[in-house]
Amino acid sequence: MAEPKRSIVEIRNLSKAYHRESLAVPVLHDITFDIAEGEFLALMGPSGSGKTTLLNLLAGIDKADSGTILVGGVDITALSETELAHWRANNVGFIFQFYNLIPVLRAVENVELPLHLTALSRRERREHAEMALRMVSLEHRMDHYPKEMSGGEQQRVAIARAIVTDPTILVADEPTGDLDRVSAEEILTMMERLNAEMGKTIVMVTHDPRAAKRAKVVRLLDKGYLNDAPAQNPL
Amino acid sequence: MLQLKILFRNAFHNKLRSGLTILGITVAVLAFGLLRTVIGAWYSGVEAASASRLVTRNAISIIFPLPIAYAEKIRQIEGVKLVSWGNWFGGIYIDEKNFFPNFCVEPRTYMAVYPEFVLSPPEKKAFLADRKGFVAGRKLAARYHWKIGDTVTLRGTIFPGNWDFVLRGVYRGRDETIDETQFLFHWDYLNETMKRVSPRRADQVGFYMIAVSRPDLAPDVALSVDRTFKNSLAETLTETEKAFNQGFIAMSGAIVTAIQMVSFVVILIIMAVVANTMAMTTRERIGDYAIMKTLGFGGGSIAVMIFGESLVIALTGCFAGMILTFPAARAFSQTLSTYFPIFIVSAQTLWLDLLAALLIAFFAAIIPARRAIRVGIAEGLRRLG
């Protein structure tokens, strides 16, 4: 057994409900768990179980009703909107199911996008973005617009955008949900390598067992409850 | 700047929609500009009128004359520098549709009272020397291809008969606000003819034009003139020329007000159209804005992009409309020069165009921007895919 790893994410008693008119629809019930530094965690569960909501909370793009979320020692539930935006820019890389690239920006411009919030010069931004695109083997697609690329290529651009700021943690919501088998495998391999070779902590939401198989740890979410067993990946 | 790049590309991303919206703004700005120019043309007579000139007419109505003997009495009133007089002739050139203002005036004093009608010294001399001579404005002479020495016949209406005149001079306006379509001839010619054919109508004038020595004296001089002829057979009404012209225009004031309102309604309509375009584009891009917020961009960045896009669209349309206003106004003035001798696109109209475009851009973007900024990130991202 390896030595116990430091927790990079500590979630305590997290609850959230959506409010429809006067009705409160509970989505997450008293969730408590840790994510170790360098982990590659797959969060599985049926559709509507609250996976996206949980991921959004720990990535700081949604607000919980109660509970605390510590990421790298910072309680992000206590941050203001502006502080949170700043924190996200520095600490989180995002990968989405539908790639979510800005359609009017070329690949390299999309990757540069988060760097506009840093102090980097124009030239440094371009160099960083080109390097990130090389890491996802897309140097030949730099000047292409999103609609000129395949889904798999767009998702690779999104990965480049997520890693270009060298964030503390990568979050991915169904990153292979919109891709064919081959492209999905490519993306998963890329994420595996980011985790293994660069030590990136990754939290991936998926309901695809094939995707979850690539993670080191799998946790199950069902109707807003988290299964206790932080089981080593059984798949 | 990143936002600039995105907003410019966004503005022209949906080419058909942006194109149609810009076309709409172009047409609206063009219509607005032309309507403002029509209003300006209407009032330019008033603007050109000097506040230091007085017009004296019969107190009962402008259609009743005053005796020529008043000229000497007016001249003696303190503050009066020059007195000229004239009659509205109302002659017709060949056909009723050839409408232009024609007056007889006392030429020597008239030239002095109206220095804005510029005549070359030889032409002036020739005009003064020929009792049957007349001068025409540059545009009028050009319209009928009259050359110096040509004989022109007007058919009298108020003063019956065919009247022959010889063109002795073509005047220019001192600036472009001066009417260059007038026809001026000698009062003496009219008066001597009337003495022969209709003696009861001789020695009468339609109006006196008085130049005062200082503009601030004008109100006192006006009062003195009217007091002088109080209780006489023909009482007078003396006003500044500006007030006199405004009286003319007041009759059509309601129409001007209507045109003015229409010009603003045009702007309101296009504002609604652009607001609709902005609402559509912003709704489509709610996801894009959510991503940018996810990456750490603030509401200010989002606002810059939405207001900027609205501004790019509005200004593109506005400039196209402004540029088109000039040829349109030229075509307009060529066909309507009879009614609007002075038809120029003023700087003020262009500034109003620009102001309208800025207001359109601002009000069209305000609701979409508010919505885009307010929507939560998680909510915005869910709208994608």
Ligand SMILES: Nc1ncnc2c1ncn2[C@@H]1O[C@H](COP(=O)(O)OP(=O)(O)O)[C@@H](O)[C@H]1O
């Ligand atoms: N903005 C919202 N308003 C109301 N209900 C919502 C909202 N977002 C999500 N939900 C509900 O919360 C539950 C969990 O959603 P989500 O976290 O997206 O689940 P998952 O990602 O596991 O499919 C679902 O029942 C969904 O309908």
Ligand SMILES: [Mg+2]
């Ligand atoms: Mg989901």
